[in-house]
Amino acid sequence: MEPIIQMKDIQKYYGNFHALKKVDFNVDKGEVVVVCGPSGSGKSTLIRCINRLEDIDSGKIIVDGFDLYDKKTNINKVRQEVGMVFQHFNLFPHLTIKENITIAPVKVKKISKKEADKLAMELLERVKIPHQADKYPSELSGGQKQRVAIARTLAMKPKIILFDEPTSALDPEMIGEVLDVMKELAHENYTIVCVTHEMGFAREVSDRIVFMDHGEIVEENTPDEFFNNPKTDRAKKFLSEILHH
Amino acid sequence: MLKHIETYFERHKIQFWIFNIIVIVSLLKIFQMFAYPETHFKEVFTKDNMRFLFFGRPGEIGGLALTFGLAVISIFLSFIIGSVFGIARWSSIKLFKIPAIIYIELLRATPLLMVIFWVFFAIPVFSMAFFHTQAHISPTVAAIIAFTLFTSAYVAEIVRAGINSIPKGQFEAAKSMGFNNTQTFILIILPQAYRKMIPAFVSQFVALFKDTSLAYTIGVIEFFRAATIINNRLYLSFEIFSFVALVYFSIAFSMSKFSHMLEKKVEKQLNA
Amino acid sequence: MGYEFDWSVLIEYKSLLIQGLVTTIKLSVLGIFFSFLIGSVIGIGRASKNFWLSLFASYYVESFRNIPLIVQMFFIYFTFTLSQIFPFLNSWGNFLGLHDVDAFFSALIALILYTGAYIGEVVKAGINSVPKGQFEAAQSLGMNKFQVMWYIVYPQAIRIIIPPLTSQFLNLIKNSSLAMTLGVAELTFATQQIDAETFRGFEAATAVTILYIVLTLSTSFLMNLIEIKFSKGVKNA
Numbered sequence: 001m002e003p004i005i006q007m008k009d010i011q012k013y014y015g016n017f018h019a020l021k022k023v024d025f026n027v028d029k030g031e032v033v034v035v036c037g038p039s040g041s042g043k044s045t046l047i048r049c050i051n052r053l054e055d056i057d058s059g060k061i062i063v064d065g066f067d068l069y070d071k072k073t074n075i076n077k078v079r080q081e082v083g084m085v086f087q088h089f090n091l092f093p094h095l096t097i098k099e100n101i102t103i104a105p106v107k108v109k110k111i112s113k114k115e116a117d118k119l120a121m122e123l124l125e126r127v128k129i130p131h132q133a134d135k136y137p138s139e140l141s142g143g144q145k146q147r148v149a150i151a152r153t154l155a156m157k158p159k160i161i162l163f164d165e166p167t168s169a170l171d172p173e174m175i176g177e178v179l180d181v182m183k184e185l186a187h188e189n190y191t192i193v194c195v196t197h198e199m200g201f202a203r204e205v206s207d208r209i210v211f212m213d214h215g216e217i218v219e220e221n222t223p224d225e226f227f228n229n230p231k232t233d234r235a236k237k238f239l240s241e242i243l244h245h
Numbered sequence: 246m247l248k249h250i251e252t253y254f255e256r257h258k259i260q261f262w263i264f265n266i267i268v269i270v271s272l273l274k275i276f277q278m279f280a281y282p283e284t285h286f287k288e289v290f291t292k293d294n295m296r297f298l299f300f301g302r303p304g305e306i307g308g309l310a311l312t313f314g315l316a317v318i319s320i321f322l323s324f325i326i327g328s329v330f331g332i333a334r335w336s337s338i339k340l341f342k343i344p345a346i347i348y349i350e351l352l353r354a355t356p357l358l359m360v361i362f363w364v365f366f367a368i369p370v371f372s373m374a375f376f377h378t379q380a381h382i383s384p385t386v387a388a389i390i391a392f393t394l395f396t397s398a399y400v401a402e403i404v405r406a407g408i409n410s411i412p413k414g415q416f417e418a419a420k421s422m423g424f425n426n427t428q429t430f431i432l433i434i435l436p437q438a439y440r441k442m443i444p445a446f447v448s449q450f451v452a453l454f455k456d457t458s459l460a461y462t463i464g465v466i467e468f469f470r471a472a473t474i475i476n477n478r479l480y481l482s483f484e485i486f487s488f489v490a491l492v493y494f495s496i497a498f499s500m501s502k503f504s505h506m507l508e509k510k511v512e513k514q515l516n517a
Numbered sequence: 518m519g520y521e522f523d524w525s526v527l528i529e530y531k532s533l534l535i536q537g538l539v540t541t542i543k544l545s546v547l548g549i550f551f552s553f554l555i556g557s558v559i560g561i562g563r564a565s566k567n568f569w570l571s572l573f574a575s576y577y578v579e580s581f582r583n584i585p586l587i588v589q590m591f592f593i594y595f596t597f598t599l600s601q602i603f604p605f606l607n608s609w610g611n612f613l614g615l616h617d618v619d620a621f622f623s624a625l626i627a628l629i630l631y632t633g634a635y636i637g638e639v640v641k642a643g644i645n646s647v648p649k650g651q652f653e654a655a656q657s658l659g660m661n662k663f664q665v666m667w668y669i670v671y672p673q674a675i676r677i678i679i680p681p682l683t684s685q686f687l688n689l690i691k692n693s694s695l696a697m698t699l700g701v702a703e704l705t706f707a708t709q710q711i712d713a714e715t716f717r718g719f720e721a722a723t724a725v726t727i728l729y730i731v732l733t734l735s736t737s738f739l740m741n742l743i744e745i746k747f748s749k750g751v752k753n754a
Binding site for chain 1: 648650651653654655656657658659660664668672673676
């Protein structure tokens with residue numbers, strides 16, 4: 001079986017800054033991959049290339065069988081299969097929680113409003129905040145907002161879910177409730193690529209850890225191997241800094 | 246390929262502007278060929294006409310020279326009057342604040358054309374009421390008074406906003422050094438505020454420059470009226486008014502680009 | 518003896534004043550509606566990430582902002598006979614009860630193009646103030662560029678746009694006074710007419726100024742109501 005995400009020879013520049021240096025990155029269907037590394041290592045850039053929120057300067061990206069840079073590829077259709085959860089939630093402030101979740105299925109997938117409402121309520125039950133359905137995002141706490149963001153992503157029934165530092169903007173006491181939801185998803189059929197600093201989560205549920213530094217993938221391994229037996233100096237340095245906090 | 250052109254233009258500003266000029270001129274030419282195929286520019290661009298348009302009738306100031314004159318004198322006077330009202334508007338003393346609010350809001354709610362007419366009508370009336378003589382002033386002076394009054398209200402708002410934008414910390418620092426209120430205001434706050442207001446002032450001047458064309462209505466022979474006089478004689482309105490538009494555009498556009506550059510310089514200075 | 522104010526002329530000539538007011542309202546309502554449409558399109562073009570779209574939109578904005586409105590009005594009125602080029606304007610003119618179709622529509626078109634340029638910049642600023650994350654979230658859900666703008670970005674931009682937009686609408690109402698130079702019988706024209714017949718220009722100008730203030734205050738008030746309606750629930754997430 002071909003990997004559902006294939007990235008080969010990726011080069012990306014921001015002006016003169018070389019953000020991604022000849023990166024190769026593959027993810028199998030159903031795999032849970034955690035990408036970690038110091039700030040500026042290129043990890044967010046890498047996953048944002050997967051749904052073309054960032055454009056690459058050279059290389060090839062194939063997602064769910066589609067070449068992202070082929071002129072015939074409809075990027076909007078591909079994005080329906082790739083969900084993304086953002087560090088700063090990005091909920092739509094002018095819509096209610098329920099509308100946030102239903103707007104894409106109704107307008108993009110063209111399902112009926114009735115079906116979408118039903119789906120939204122099921123998802124809100126799943127993330128444990130069904131009573132917030134008619135409130136506006138500004139009335140929710142950070143942890144609740146992120147759970148809504150996850151529900152919004154799930155409503156499109158994607159094959160792949162990308163998480164870009166989903167808990168970095170949360171107060172500590174709310175991190176747990178979001179990680180719980182993410183752990184559940186990890187045990188289901190979704191392909192997950194997650195950029196995070198939450199090493200406990202990584203250890204518990206990921207199939208593979210990818211460590212990046214300065215735009216390159218420095219080390220890749222199973223969680224056990226990576227945490228107990230880091231092979232490179234940079235990885236060792238990173239682990240010692242992050243685990244002593 | 247298009248993206249390469251983009252990055253090229255970002256780096257080579259002069260070529261970018263040349264490109265812009267060429268595109269706009271071509272678009273205008275295409276428009277002219279459809280809208281008005283037979284042009285008679287030669288009849289318009291005679292020496293006499295040009296002299297009239299730019300300098301007015303021999304022996305008096307008119308045309309574009311008068312346009313600049315009106316704008317410069319008015320902006321200077323309205324700067325003074327507007328500052329007074331602007332500071333009064335900002336102050337918390339009701340005796341100053343309330344008259345300032347009335348003055349500013351009244352003028353800002355009135356079209357400039359109405360202000361011009363109002364001044365034109367009011368001067369004989371007030372001179373009759375207070376001095377018992379029918380004063381007659383030249384349209385040019387009436388225009389200057391009208392432009393000054395009108396612009397002073399907008400200057401007042403710029404001044405108020407400028408003073409408001411100075412962080413409270415500046416007031417507090419000055420007080421803690423022993424300055425009293427007046428000293429703080431004049432030595433510390435106003436210099437900073439006025440430097441910040443420069444872009445807004447320039448933009449107001451550009452607007453005033455364009456608005457001088459309204460003096461047409463009371464007979465002032467500035468650039469626009471000169472053009473309409475030529476048009477009444479020659480009836481070549483496409484040629485005449487497109488030339489007029491081009492002149493106004495070039496001057497106004499250059500002034501606002503200059504103001505942008507100033508703004509960037511001021512920002513650099515103030516972000517110390 | 519000083520000047521004798523004669524305010525009764527206002528009552529005598531009230532039909533002139535009312536006709537002027539109505540014409541000003543016609544110019545203003547049509548002007549506001551169409552300049553908002555044009556301004557929105559231009560503004561979305563200006564805010565676009567496509568370099569060329571933004572560039573061509575800026576050609577429009579800079580051209581119409583830097584030429585005095587009166588020059589634009591004269592150019593259109595004297596160069597083109599609108600009712601000949603666009604015969605349907607005659608029937609529209611009848612519907613609106615206009616006396617001089619050419620003058621009215623020349624003034625109106627210039628007003629729309631001029632104000633549309635300013636509104637374009639206001640809309641651009643509004644769209645640019647919507648956080649980038651909103652675009653990204655909408656795109657990542659599979660929405661195409663139109664859906665992103667129509668359902669997510671523009672609704673948020675509108676709330677921010679309303680105060681400067683109101684200011685432009687008020688400018689349009691005031692600028693409508695320039696139509697009098699083409700002979701359109703709106704409010705400012707009425708001032709001159711009354712003065713020409715009665716030499717009571719001062720009283721007329723005072724009355725007309727009050728009417729303009731009434732117009733601008735009502736428009737501000739209406740826009741305030743609209744802002745409140747749009748703010749329901751729109752807070753930052």
